[in-house]
Structure formats: structure tokens, C-alpha cells
Amino acid sequence: MADWWKNLYRAISTVFQGLLVTLRVWKSTYDSSRKTFTEHFEYPELPARVAPRYRGFHRFDVTTCIGCDQCAKACPVDCIYIGKERVENGKGFRLTHFTIDYTKCMFCALCVEPCPVDCIFMGGTLDLSSYSRDGALVDYSRLPIDVAWGRATLNPTAVAESKAVLFPVHGGPSQPEG
Ligand code: SF4
Ligand code: SF4
Known part of the structure; x- marks a missing residue:
């Protein structure tokens, strides 16, 4: 009682x-x-400040990912698309694609917890505008590594340029020789 x-x-x-x-x-x-918002922040000239545990666009390390699919399986809206191929003369897989569809993602961070090698996190970037839905499909394997991993800010220009990159930036068997 x-x-x-x-x-x-x-x-x-x-x-x-x-x-x-x-x-x-x-x-x-x-x-x-x-004060008004613009008196606090100089956005968009300067990035708006976010809380330490803010869940923004992802940070992803393509060089560490082992293509285990755990993040994609945990995603409640199935918006992580992983392409991979077997490593020749070795163990495991190498990524050919790692795309997140931000028209579906709800920034719940459920994909972060199961990653066995800690190569995916929620980042601090809060804006990624684009004129088409294609701009919201971000293939992290095609982005420069410092942008994908969050040392440089994920931005629409980098995403647009990544659409013209044919092979994963980490190299390996997916790239043509020579
Ligand atoms: S944050 Fe949530 S919705 Fe977005 S990719 Fe991760 S698990 Fe899926
Ligand atoms: S859980 Fe981690 S290692 Fe596995 S595919 Fe996702 S990001 Fe890569």
C-alpha cells in the first residue's frame, strides 16, 4: 500500500x-x-550553437565501418542503405555505399547504439537544404572523409559534389586500378 x-x-x-x-x-x-534569435546567433553566417548531445546529421567514419548492417537493422524507418562487397584475400566486407535518406530519417539515434566499432554518431550539423529530394540522400562513402566524420561541416555543396564521385573515397577493390 x-x-x-x-x-x-x-x-x-x-x-x-x-x-x-x-x-x-x-x-x-x-x-x-x-533578445531575438538573430541577436543571440549570427546564423546562417555562423553556425547556430547546439547542445552537446544534440542529434543532428550523422558523423560517419567510412574507414572503420565493417558493413555489419547492425545500424540499418536498428533503424525504425529503414532509411540506411548499405552496399558492400567481400574483401578479396581477406576477411569481412568493404563498403560500396552507405546512404542515409534524410527525407525519412527522424534523428532518433537508434542506429548509433548497436555499432560494434563506434563509427556512426549523431553530429552537430542542423541544416542541409537542397532544391530536390536527391540532395537529401547522402552517401557517406562518397563524401570527403573529414566532412563525413564531422571535422568539416556537412554542407549542401559537399553533398552535391559527392553525387559525381563514382567510387567510395576509401579506395580498395571497388576502385578501378591505375
Ligand atoms: S537516426 Fe533513427 S531514423 Fe535516422 S538513420 Fe538513425 S535509426 Fe534511422
Ligand atoms: S553498425 Fe557500424 S560498422 Fe555496422 S554497418 Fe553500421 S556503421 Fe558500419
Whole structure:
């Protein structure tokens, strides 16, 4: 019985805690001293600041990925498309494609957890505009490695240029010799 009362108290108090947050934020929208977004940030000239655990466009290391499909299997909307081929004279697979369809992705990060080699993360990039749906299909195996891994910002120009890249940037058996 004591547990029942404790759970009831916890349920009611957490609902009120949540409502207090809503009330505080709602009240702040009527604060006349509140700065506008552009007074806080110089976006798009400078990237907008994001929280440390923000879930933006992915960061992906094509050189580490072993093509195990765990991320694609975990994705609830099936928006990760992986192409791979067997490594000749060796073990495992080499990637030929690693495409994420951002018209479907909902940035849930469920693809990050199962990766056995930690080569996919949610990044801090929040914008990737394009004039066509094709621009929202990002093949990370065709992007420059520093862009795909998040050392340089993922941007529409890099994505557009990656569409003309015929082979994965990491080289290997998928590329023609010579
Ligand atoms: S963030 Fe979620 S929806 Fe997007 S690719 Fe990963 S698992 Fe799929
Ligand atoms: S889970 Fe990791 S290693 Fe496996 S295919 Fe996905 S990104 Fe590559």
C-alpha cells in the first residue's frame, strides 16, 4: 500500500514539475527584454550553437565501418542503405555505399547504439537544404572523409559534389586500378 501512495505522489509531482517548465517557458515568451534569435546567433553566417548531445546529421567514419548492417537493422524507418562487397584475400566486407535518406530519417539515434566499432554518431550539423529530394540522400562513402566524420561541416555543396564521385573515397577493390 505504501508503494501505491509513493507511486501516486511521484506521478502527480512529476506532472506538476513538467507543467512548471511549460509555464516558465510560456511566461518568458512575454518577456519584453528577451533578445531575438538573430541577436543571440549570427546564423546562417555562423553556425547556430547546439547542445552537446544534440542529434543532428550523422558523423560517419567510412574507414572503420565493417558493413555489419547492425545500424540499418536498428533503424525504425529503414532509411540506411548499405552496399558492400567481400574483401578479396581477406576477411569481412568493404563498403560500396552507405546512404542515409534524410527525407525519412527522424534523428532518433537508434542506429548509433548497436555499432560494434563506434563509427556512426549523431553530429552537430542542423541544416542541409537542397532544391530536390536527391540532395537529401547522402552517401557517406562518397563524401570527403573529414566532412563525413564531422571535422568539416556537412554542407549542401559537399553533398552535391559527392553525387559525381563514382567510387567510395576509401579506395580498395571497388576502385578501378591505375
Ligand atoms: S537516426 Fe533513427 S531514423 Fe535516422 S538513420 Fe538513425 S535509426 Fe534511422
Ligand atoms: S553498425 Fe557500424 S560498422 Fe555496422 S554497418 Fe553500421 S556503421 Fe558500419
